[in-house]
Amino acid sequence: MSVNKVILVGRLGRDPETRYMPNGDAITNFSLATDEQWRDRNGERQTRTEWHNVSLYGKLGEIANQYLRKGSQVFIEGKIQSRKYTGKDGIERTAYNIIGNEMRMLGDRNDGFDSGNNYAAPPTSNPPPAPRRQPPQQTPTTPQIDDIDDDIPF
Template sequence: MLNKVVLVGRLTRDPELRYTPNGVAVANFTIAVNRPFSNQNGKREADFINCVAWRRQAENLANFMKKGSMVGVDGRIQTRSFEGQDGKRNFVTEVMAEQVQFLEGKTSNESSEQSQSGSPLENEGIPMDLSDDELPF
């Protein structure tokens, strides 16, 4: 059996950090992941994926990432159900994040919003001088 998810997308809102009664950090966040194709109108659509991170990873996510930040998530899909206040059974599907990669920092996201061209590192003043031999593809 295999349950593995790899996603790259942008946070749709700031991560929501909470603590369990035992003091364990948990962060809920949603990422928008672009679909690899266009719809009938020629526009790219996105899927909005609910994710959960735990412990130190949850705290780091809440402290260093915000709405619009690009993240990579490795994890697994998990489903659960609960009874709502109306008495109906609700089902939830989430990605339990085993690893979250910060693909850009707070400041690079803000500066990339101002200038939509170039790489995020370019806005940080870091030169990118790579030969073809150094590229991983």
């Protein structure tokens, strides 16, 4: 068994760029910066930033192009894909790309936007969580019922 899964939370390094395939499907590309911070042996704060190339396809790519801008904070889930190419200097290199299949916009409505831009978040496809049902209070004279949820129609 093998797993190819990537989860990133970061900020866009540039505005998304969208192009369309001959069949009409959208491909949206952008760079995403993630960083980590730590203290070195001398107690000084160190930061390392990693840059990731992200591609989103179809409707997800169109949504990203419409609502994301440079500086926007976003959650991306997907897989990593590599491709080999030969550079202008004749040396073979490997490029890594994140193919996203899930995206969540993070931050507030003005995150990464100029004050003149209008922004409205797209409707979320996930319904709010259902409220949790509290079990009935048991009294010492009430027998314990193991299968109380069987009658509930939902």
